Amino acid sequence: MEKIKVEHVTKVFGKNIGSALKLVEQKKSKTEILNQTGATIGVYDATFTVNEGEIFVIMGLSGSGKSTLIRLLNRLIDPTSGNIYIDGQNISKVNKHELRKIRREKMSMVFQNFGLFPHRTILQNTEYGLEVRGVPKEERRLKAEKALDNAGLLPYKDQYPSQLSGGMQQRVGLARALANDPDILLMDEAFSALDPLIRKEMQDELLDLQQRVKKTIVFITHDLNEALRIGDRIALMKDGQIIQIGTGEEILTNPANDYVRSFTEDVDRSKVLTVENAMIRPVTINVEVDGPKVALQLMREEKVSVALAIDKQRNFKGYITASDALAASKRGEMSLKEIIRTDMQTVPPDMLIQDVLGIISDSPTPIAVVKEGKLLGVLIRGVVIETLSSSNGNGGGNNE
Amino acid sequence: MNKMLDVIPALPVADWIENLMDFLTENFANLFTFLQKAGQNSMDAFTNLLMLIPPIIFILLVAVIAFFATKKKFGLAAFVIIGLIFIYNQQLWEQLMSTVTLVVFASIIAIIIGIPIGILMSKSTIAENIIKPILDFMQTMPGFVYLIPAVAFFGIGMVPGVFASVIFALPPTVRFTNLGIRQVPKELVEAADSYGSTGWQKLIKLELPLAKSTIMAGINQTVLLSLSMVVIASMIGAPGLGRDVLSALQRAQVGNGFVAGISLVIFAIIIDRLTQSLNKKKY
Structure with missing residues (x-):
């Protein structure tokens, strides 16, 4: 509204x-x-x-x-x-x-230099708005004390603004604004x-x-x-x-x-960009349909050593490594289901990159971006760093 | 060259002012008589009241006030005791009381008139532009000149003395009130406005309290100026220490002149320090 x-x-x-x-x-x-x-x-x-x-x-x-x-x-x-x-x-x-x-x-206003009245105590400052409105003394005192209490400033109510630090003064400024509701x-x-x-x-x-x-x-x-x-x-x-x-x-x-x-x-781009901005299109393989040979072929084509495993509904299942696929293929297996690894980290798409940085540097594999079980993309360390350093905001390539 | 200037005939400015004075004295005679009577009576009553207090009590009382006003320091209190005893010793006590009355009345009237004018000036730039030159005029005009209309309106005595003193002593209170209110930080004025204060609320709750010390400095000046004018007003019959200075002057009595003069200085120092010490910040 x-x-x-x-x-x-x-x-x-x-x-x-x-x-x-x-x-x-x-x-x-x-x-x-x-x-x-x-x-x-x-x-x-x-x-x-x-x-x-x-x-x-x-x-x-x-x-x-x-x-x-x-x-x-x-x-x-x-x-x-x-x-x-x-x-x-x-x-x-x-x-x-x-x-x-x-x-x-x-409406109440909060000022850059706090705008507190130096000749009034913290409590008197806080009740100023109520005072000019004509709220009875008892009532406005209670409301002002409550506002100060919420800001953790009640013990200072009888001091003068000059006795408080800048941060505390601005808390008073905010309490004064809020006392007015x-x-x-x-x-x-x-x-x-x-x-x-x-x-x-x-x-x-x-x-x-x-x-x-x-x-x-x-x-x-x-x-x-x-x-x-x-x-x-x-x-x-x-x-x-x-x-x-x-x-x-x-x-x-x-x-x-x-x-x-x-x-x-x-x-500082890491504080505002989300995972969605940095994720790239994953190399996926449908484990319900494809076998080790298809997986190997795909990974060779895409020049990757890992493919993400999904089902028909694009639900994230885990990942397949090239070496596992090769071994399975040599054993003559037809299904990938036995070799799906599930130790891959997942993050939601709206997570801040800042918060992902820790996870990504500890993780041996890329990180899957998953929303409601569905695989959206993948985070790779190099691309995340590239996104952070890019100047046009679209860095990180194809967002899916 | 002078011929060119002589083209303009001498303007009868002095006559104009005389006519104006005549007009005022004739048409407002009743008002002036009333003010003269009321003023004289109340000032007499005040002097008599002061005279009722035994000097020793008076001295101790002022000393105690001085002691507490100066945060319990003994300096001013000791000065009050020695100084006032000196004045009593020189048989100038009654004159001192008359001077006190004149200064108190002149200062209070000047403050009552001056602060509202100062507030008006601070709120309106138009008012400021009109009042400022008038204040300059009032302050630069030699004080003696005010004695003439004072006599015309009120005859001789205390009331014309106070009248002249008020005119002479008014400007500092007006100026400092204006200055004090205009010096209130803009952000605080905005804060008061943003919470929906009325003009009065802003004045009473924010501007006057913050301007207080500046206004007090102006009041201090006003009190001292009114004291100096009260002395001059002895020329038109105002009683007090000034009259002793004047009569010493007329008779070339150097000694008496100095004694009365020193008494005035003692009084001036006491009221100056007292009014200043009222001006302390508590925050």
């Missing part, structure tokens, strides 16, 4: 807004427009939807307009043109009073100010949390690895425009243009 719908939203800062918009239509760059009109393009013609319960990541370098875009969603910045719908309600048209109501009840969480570079280890921890916590609470999350980041790790879908921005929207997989394997490609090049 659509939770947020953004339609042709544009934000121009400064004067000469009209002439700046014309220049955008002529595909002039941001700097050219700034030089000619003095206006800065924040966001140009952004259109996308965010589904309920989804983590939608907006990603781009600094100056790409991503921070402006997230602020348009709760109207900390008013759009120059276009419409933004939250649950079908056009928030670019609502009056101040209704806007406050939406901000209080529907909003449908939508807006997270503006929420983890960017944290050091890498803490950041990874927070990403895990966010994913765990999402499992439990199922909020709709719009997450801003400049870090593609972070985007790929937590995003269900990712929108890539450049110079105020959305260049590509898709799952991490789609963006990596089919970059919309050179800009996206250059962005994705430095990604």
